[in-house]
Amino acid sequence: MCQLLGMNCNVPTDICFSFTGFQARGGLTDQHQDGWGIAFFEGKGVRQFLDPLPSAHSKIAELVSSYPIKSKNVVAHIRKATQGDVRLENTHPFMRELWGFYWIFAHNGNILDFNPKVLGPYVPVGTTDSEKLFCWMMQELRLRYGNSCPDTESLFSSISELSKEIGQQGEFNFLMSNGNLLFAHCSTQLTHIIRKAPFSTASLKDQDLTVDFSSVTSEKDRVAIIATTPLTDDENWIRLEPGTLYLFQEGAISRQEKTIPWIQKIKSIS
Amino acid sequence: MCQLLGMNCNVPTDICFSFTGFQARGGLTDQHQDGWGIAFFEGKGVRQFLDPLPSAHSKIAELVSSYPIKSKNVVAHIRKATQGDVRLENTHPFMRELWGFYWIFAHNGNILDFNPKVLGPYVPVGTTDSEKLFCWMMQELRLRYGNSCPDTESLFSSISELSKEIGQQGEFNFLMSNGNLLFAHCSTQLTHIIRKAPFSTASLKDQDLTVDFSSVTSEKDRVAIIATTPLTDDENWIRLEPGTLYLFQEGAISRQEKTIPWIQKIKSIS
Numbered sequence: 001m002c003q004l005l006g007m008n009c010n011v012p013t014d015i016c017f018s019f020t021g022f023q024a025r026g027g028l029t030d031q032h033q034d035g036w037g038i039a040f041f042e043g044k045g046v047r048q049f050l051d052p053l054p055s056a057h058s059k060i061a062e063l064v065s066s067y068p069i070k071s072k073n074v075v076a077h078i079r080k081a082t083q084g085d086v087r088l089e090n091t092h093p094f095m096r097e098l099w100g101f102y103w104i105f106a107h108n109g110n111i112l113d114f115n116p117k118v119l120g121p122y123v124p125v126g127t128t129d130s131e132k133l134f135c136w137m138m139q140e141l142r143l144r145y146g147n148s149c150p151d152t153e154s155l156f157s158s159i160s161e162l163s164k165e166i167g168q169q170g171e172f173n174f175l176m177s178n179g180n181l182l183f184a185h186c187s188t189q190l191t192h193i194i195r196k197a198p199f200s201t202a203s204l205k206d207q208d209l210t211v212d213f214s215s216v217t218s219e220k221d222r223v224a225i226i227a228t229t230p231l232t233d234d235e236n237w238i239r240l241e242p243g244t245l246y247l248f249q250e251g252a253i254s255r256q257e258k259t260i261p262w263i264q265k266i267k268s269i270s
Numbered sequence: 271m272c273q274l275l276g277m278n279c280n281v282p283t284d285i286c287f288s289f290t291g292f293q294a295r296g297g298l299t300d301q302h303q304d305g306w307g308i309a310f311f312e313g314k315g316v317r318q319f320l321d322p323l324p325s326a327h328s329k330i331a332e333l334v335s336s337y338p339i340k341s342k343n344v345v346a347h348i349r350k351a352t353q354g355d356v357r358l359e360n361t362h363p364f365m366r367e368l369w370g371f372y373w374i375f376a377h378n379g380n381i382l383d384f385n386p387k388v389l390g391p392y393v394p395v396g397t398t399d400s401e402k403l404f405c406w407m408m409q410e411l412r413l414r415y416g417n418s419c420p421d422t423e424s425l426f427s428s429i430s431e432l433s434k435e436i437g438q439q440g441e442f443n444f445l446m447s448n449g450n451l452l453f454a455h456c457s458t459q460l461t462h463i464i465r466k467a468p469f470s471t472a473s474l475k476d477q478d479l480t481v482d483f484s485s486v487t488s489e490k491d492r493v494a495i496i497a498t499t500p501l502t503d504d505e506n507w508i509r510l511e512p513g514t515l516y517l518f519q520e521g522a523i524s525r526q527e528k529t530i531p532w533i534q535k536i537k538s539i540s
Contacts, residue, residue: 043358045357045360047358050317052312060337063329088317089314089315090315091315095365097393100394101395122391125371125372
């Protein structure tokens, strides 16, 4: 399976520290060697870096881990291919535009028996189940709301229903953001931490690196980090509940809803 | 105005040499300081690097100029803002998906009095005229052909008609690619060169750099470079004809059509 990393903050923050640990899992401390990608929102714009090479040995990943791009919403992914060859077009995160916003999506899991029709304005470019599911979600949201973005409550409710429909068919851990909101669906495995004052130090699990957050933050900063497994070994990571959709806003969980109460019935648990 | 750079080849080729000269125009040898971007197709996938900082001083541009990404179709742009603030979402090239292919678009010019409705599946994220025109072109192509990509002849003919409609309203030099085809519309200013055997050396205008193409190519390689103004001072660059749409395939011009015979009437010529 793959690994996910997301960040949602109340002030633009760089993800260099967390990404440095995450990056090592793409071929150094773990086996996710089939490409990696990261997308940073800056305002409504997106910087997306994609590479079908292992992140641990990627020159572009090296740049991303050392170049402090400040963002309020970030989605990253390292891939262990299940469906779809190791090719650039199969590298997460995927991007589409809906209602004048870019939407970014990355998936950890494997959905085998769900083949919705995607013949509208969102068609997959690659051959992964993940991109197809993302296109279908974009299509369904457009079908429900036409050309206007609904309020956050309606949007959350719709994404929760779509997550339930797909999540009953297999492992559907995903991160999705439109630059304002970050949706995290925990199907089987996702964990998170909210970093806020009083800030202290943290040490990466996967690299020999420690940071003193108190020296690089202000009192009001709040940063939520979501990952497949904890990135540091001296912070209190909290597991997200399986079968639940979460909404992160301004560095905190603002909504959550059970999507799959019968989580034990899903077809594949890694 | 802005500057455009495109490459279309018959074998995947890196653009490091040409980009090194082009990059210098973003704040070093010229004044296009309002951001830059480049998109490389690799198969159906796209690597897109965008930066609202001047390319001459950008760490990401430094990586792009030194990291040989092999591609058959590349579109790059350095910006001198006319409409739209200097922001990431206003940075060219823009990307949308149509018919299961990513489409990349970059524009040099300024269209003031053309405000088509873009309320369908393609809505601008930023505030440039360029992104709006691109969205409108994508929308019109979808309206004409529904969910299926037409043959190249029909596609070229439609893009020629759309270029004419917009090109009558102002300066509309653009490069657009779907990974297979590269469309170049010369409204007022575009030049090109086809590099093929026998290869020789070339020296950049904007940087102190010479390359011996014969040492890095094979007999069969053919590389078309399209740019706003020549990038080298010892090669025979050929101007594209104003008011004409060109199609580049496999490193050569495969089609061309007059779009604006009354080019002298367009409203703004830089």
